Amino acid sequence: MRTVTAATLGFVAFLIVSSGHAKSMDQGRAEAQALELAKQAIALRSVRGPGNQVPQVATLFKSALTAGGFDDADVTITPVDDTAFLIARWKGLDPKLKPLVISGHMDVVEAKPSDWERDPFTPVVENGLLYGRGASDMKLDDALAVATLVELKRRGYKPRRDIVLAFSGDEETTMKTTQMIATALSNAEMLLNVDGTGGQLDPEGKPQYFNWSGAEKTYADFELTVTSPGGHSSRPYEPNAINQLSAALVRIGEHKFKPELSELTRSYFAAAARYEKPQVAAAMRAFAADPTDSKAIAVLTANPATIGKIGTTCVVTMINGGHALNALPQRASANINCRIFPGHPRAQIMEELQRAAADPAVQFKDISEGSVATEASPMRADVVGAITRAIHISYPALPVFPTMSAGASDSMWFRNQHIPSYGVSPLFIKDSDRFSHGLNERIPVDDIRPSISYLVSLFTDLSK
Numbered sequence: 001m002r003t004v005t006a007a008t009l010g011f012v013a014f015l016i017v018s019s020g021h022a023k024s025m026d027q028g029r030a031e032a033q034a035l036e037l038a039k040q041a042i043a044l045r046s047v048r049g050p051g052n053q054v055p056q057v058a059t060l061f062k063s064a065l066t067a068g069g070f071d072d073a074d075v076t077i078t079p080v081d082d083t084a085f086l087i088a089r090w091k092g093l094d095p096k097l098k099p100l101v102i103s104g105h106m107d108v109v110e111a112k113p114s115d116w117e118r119d120p121f122t123p124v125v126e127n128g129l130l131y132g133r134g135a136s137d138m139k140l141d142d143a144l145a146v147a148t149l150v151e152l153k154r155r156g157y158k159p160r161r162d163i164v165l166a167f168s169g170d171e172e173t174t175m176k177t178t179q180m181i182a183t184a185l186s187n188a189e190m191l192l193n194v195d196g197t198g199g200q201l202d203p204e205g206k207p208q209y210f211n212w213s214g215a216e217k218t219y220a221d222f223e224l225t226v227t228s229p230g231g232h233s234s235r236p237y238e239p240n241a242i243n244q245l246s247a248a249l250v251r252i253g254e255h256k257f258k259p260e261l262s263e264l265t266r267s268y269f270a271a272a273a274r275y276e277k278p279q280v281a282a283a284m285r286a287f288a289a290d291p292t293d294s295k296a297i298a299v300l301t302a303n304p305a306t307i308g309k310i311g312t313t314c315v316v317t318m319i320n321g322g323h324a325l326n327a328l329p330q331r332a333s334a335n336i337n338c339r340i341f342p343g344h345p346r347a348q349i350m351e352e353l354q355r356a357a358a359d360p361a362v363q364f365k366d367i368s369e370g371s372v373a374t375e376a377s378p379m380r381a382d383v384v385g386a387i388t389r390a391i392h393i394s395y396p397a398l399p400v401f402p403t404m405s406a407g408a409s410d411s412m413w414f415r416n417q418h419i420p421s422y423g424v425s426p427l428f429i430k431d432s433d434r435f436s437h438g439l440n441e442r443i444p445v446d447d448i449r450p451s452i453s454y455l456v457s458l459f460t461d462l463s464k
């Protein structure tokens with residue numbers, strides 16, 4: 001945090017009482033703190049495995065919170081294996097109200113310095129972009145949330161309901177800490193996850209629209225296996241395990257899941273259509289009006305960017321079979337990866353695949369790890385209103401609409417506890433700068449100012 005002299009503090013305090021302009025002036029401290037915290041967090045290599053520095057990231061954020069007015073006892077860091085999670089509680093005036101939980105994650109995906117143009121764990125700001133692993137996913141978001149809470153303390157804000165900041169330490173891998181947090185906070189009123197979605201900038205850097213996420217698809221892996229006694233390849237006989245599995249895979253490949261529309265995706269298609277080319281736009285509008293419109297379904301199915309939004313998709317991703325060049329296969333197996341439309345248990349989708357395979361010799365096994373099926377969160381008027389108002393502070397009249405994420409974020413484990421959960425990252429980015437999980441990850445630093453205004457408004461609106 002920047003050092004502020006007593007004289008400056010007095011000046012700021014004077015402005016707060018005397019002028020509306022003081023707010024943005026005072027907010028400058030939160031903006032500076034967010035950037036500084038983000039840089040310090042990026043410099044900590046919080047990657048799963050030996051030397052994982054998630055605990056140090058947690059300590060960094062805890063120090064900022066306690067320096068900003070949180071009681072030491074109200075900010076806990078819980079070590080779990082090589083990682084940790086952080087929970088900070090700001091007690092509200094009315095203990096009967098359920099808490100507002102603000103969530104994020106402190107871990108990042110591995111980054112190999114040799115592949116990057118700059119060292120991924122040495123943060124640098126260049127040409128208005130903050131570079132480093134975690135810049136967009138999601139150390140700046142974390143830092144913004146922390147700096148906003150400190151800013152609210154500074155302004156003397158008193159929430160009516162508890163505000164609980166919950167940062168997980170393994171979102172990118174096992175989500176063990178997320179599950180622990182979601183269980184511990186299962187009485188939450190709602191979850192605001194500052195990870196994911198956010199605003200879209202056009203190629204010139206002009207804001208186009210803002211998305212928040214109210215649902216995500218369920219990840220699933222199903223292993224299909226066919227076995228056979230095998231034998232010498234000079235004495236072939238049917239059934240052959242590889243032939244049998246191949247035929248089943250072809251039938252599964254031809255299987256179409258029923259297109260689906262939810263309240264949330266209807267709202268998405270209706271609003272997002274205007275940013276698409278005419279044919280896709282017309283199909284999106286037609287599908288939003290009638291999810292059985294076969295012409296619209298054909299267009300949206302043929303488009304990789306929209307096929308996942310109109311229903312469950314399953315695709316074969318791995319195949320394995322045989323054991324020798326001159327032997328009949330004793331075993332053939334394949335992996336089918338599915339992204340399930342919210343509201344369906346995995347078992348139901350597996351049964352549908354079994355019916356499509358139409359061969360009892362093909363054995364199915366759900367081998368999905370770390371994934372639970374979840375329902376879409378309701379489009380609550382208070383949440384929709386608060387997000388829209390918060391965005392319009394810096395971007396008046398900008399279209400704001402919900403979307404369904406491909407999954408899986410920390411929100412999955414909170415939705416699994418029946419907590420309405422919303423992805424609400426304030427960051428705007430161009431498509432050409434989207435490098436989460438990839439090389440040369442970056443985020444525009446110009447995002448910081450509107451993000452603080454947005455989070456201040458959002459957190460107060462939903463906790464007062």
Ligand SMILES: [Zn+2]
Nearest residue numbers: 137138195196
């Ligand atoms: Zn993330």
